[in-house]
Amino acid sequence: MKPTETLKHEHKIVLLVLTGAEREARSIQAGSGAHVEEIEQMVDFFRTFVDRCHHGKEERHLFPAMHGKGMPLEAGPLAVMLHEHELGRGAVRAIAGALDRVKRGEAAAGPDLAEALLGYVELLRNHISKEDNVLFPMADRILPVEEQGDLAALFDKVEEEEIGAGVHEKYHELAHRLGRT
Numbered sequence: 001m002k003p004t005e006t007l008k009h010e011h012k013i014v015l016l017v018l019t020g021a022e023r024e025a026r027s028i029q030a031g032s033g034a035h036v037e038e039i040e041q042m043v044d045f046f047r048t049f050v051d052r053c054h055h056g057k058e059e060r061h062l063f064p065a066m067h068g069k070g071m072p073l074e075a076g077p078l079a080v081m082l083h084e085h086e087l088g089r090g091a092v093r094a095i096a097g098a099l100d101r102v103k104r105g106e107a108a109a110g111p112d113l114a115e116a117l118l119g120y121v122e123l124l125r126n127h128i129s130k131e132d133n134v135l136f137p138m139a140d141r142i143l144p145v146e147e148q149g150d151l152a153a154l155f156d157k158v159e160e161e162e163i164g165a166g167v168h169e170k171y172h173e174l175a176h177r178l179g180r181t
Contacts, residue, residue: 003062003151004136010054011128013172016179017045018121025117028110034102039113042178043099046092046120049171052162055085061154062139069142077135084127091120 021042028034058081067073073082094116101109143151159168 001152002140002148003057003155004139004148006152006155007054007057007062008132008136010049011132013175014050014054014124014128016175017042018124020178020180021117022121025114025121028114028117034099034110034113036099036103038178039095039099039117041174043092043096045171045174045178046088046095048163049168049175050124051085051089051092053159053168053171055088056158056162057155059085060158061151065143065147065151066139071138071142077130077138081127081131081135084123084130087123088120088127091116091123095120 020038024035024039024042063073063078063081066078071078073079095113098109098113098116102113140148159165163171
């Protein structure tokens with residue numbers, strides 16, 4: 001499997017959790033209380049699966065490989081992706097902060113939590129679309145087949161180093177559950 005196919009598959013898993021996050025935000029906006037445990041699991045998923053594992057593969061291996069083929073890191077698609085990764089990290093911090101306030105019983109925290117969730121959902125859905133439709137086809141064109149094979153092996157190493165052997169599957173199961181609830 002090409003490394004970009006691996007990343008696209010992971011995007012599908014991420015989109016499941018984003019669906020759950022959007023549903024949770026809409027429920028909060030409609031006056032229901034936040035489902036704290038589910039949102040805590042979403043935050044863990046966003047920090048571990050999305051950022052450390054998925055973005056780790058891109059930032060440590062795919063983007064440098066593309067940079068090595070002449071794509072600048074300071075401007076253009078790679079710069080946009082890196083900036084959006086940083087925005088995503090900030091958005092997850094905002095979700096976690098608002099969730100802490102909800103747990104402390106602060107009245108204004110629910111709407112803030114819903115807003116933070118929806119902001120992250122919108123950011124990541126747009127980000128995924130850009131990667132799937134623009135960046136990954138570029139990567140497939142500029143990276144030789146041998147280098148793509150090397151990247152696939154490096155991706156496996158990122159998973160093992162960042163989340164541990166077999167944990168990837170745990171996050172897939174969690175994503176399917178959070179996408180349904």
